Amino acid sequence: MYDFMFHYDRKPESMTILPLAPEYLKTHEKSLNKIIELMNGGEVNLLRGLALRDLNLKILLPKNNVITEMSEQEFHKPAFYLDRFRNFIANKKPVRLTVTRHMQNGETIFAGNILVSFEDYRVFENAGEEGDFWVELNLKEYGKSYY
Numbered sequence: 001m002y003d004f005m006f007h008y009d010r011k012p013e014s015m016t017i018l019p020l021a022p023e024y025l026k027t028h029e030k031s032l033n034k035i036i037e038l039m040n041g042g043e044v045n046l047l048r049g050l051a052l053r054d055l056n057l058k059i060l061l062p063k064n065n066v067i068t069e070m071s072e073q074e075f076h077k078p079a080f081y082l083d084r085f086r087n088f089i090a091n092k093k094p095v096r097l098t099v100t101r102h103m104q105n106g107e108t109i110f111a112g113n114i115l116v117s118f119e120d121y122r123v124f125e126n127a128g129e130e131g132d133f134w135v136e137l138n139l140k141e142y143g144k145s146y147y
Contacts (some may be wrong), residue, residue, distance in 0.1 A: 003100040004057075006084070008093065016084045019068040019075060022057040025099070029053055052141040055097070055116060063131030078133040085137070088118040094142035115142040 002021035008014040032048040061078035062068065068075060088095050098113040116139040124134040 001102040001104065003102070005098045006088065006095050007098065008095060016081065017074065018059055019062060019070055020060050022059045024058055026056040027053055055139040055141070056136065058134060058136045061133040061135060082123065082133070085118060085121050085135070097139065116140060117142050
């Protein structure tokens with residue numbers, strides 16, 4: 001079981017808890033290494049450390065609360081989330097993504113958080129799923145600070 005939340009330093013007015021765990025969460029780690037071509041035709045790889053991570057997730061924003069485990073007070077329609085995602089870009093401030101992984105007995109097996117920027121997102125509507133929205137989010141790590 002996973003919980004995904006976006007927020008500005010746990011301020012209640014900015015907390016956005018996703019109604020369902022994403023279909024997937026992909027993290028792309030890459031280096032800042034640089035290849036230098038030598039005059040003799042060879043190459044040298046200058047090792048320069050890690051680049052900022054790219055994160056990609058695909059989420060379902062359901063039209064009703066039938067398949068979520070949220071209370072009626074916590075549940076929001078898809079337009080609420082789409083508005084939040086748009087504002088996360090417009091605000092020009094990093095957002096904290098907090099991911100908590102739980103066992104079925106409630107024990108937390110891994111929790112992580114990272115400051116990210118919303119780079120872009122795509123919204124999909126599928127025939128036969130009227131009112132449900134699929135969203136693919138592309139995020140970029142913002143700095144290397146964690147708490």
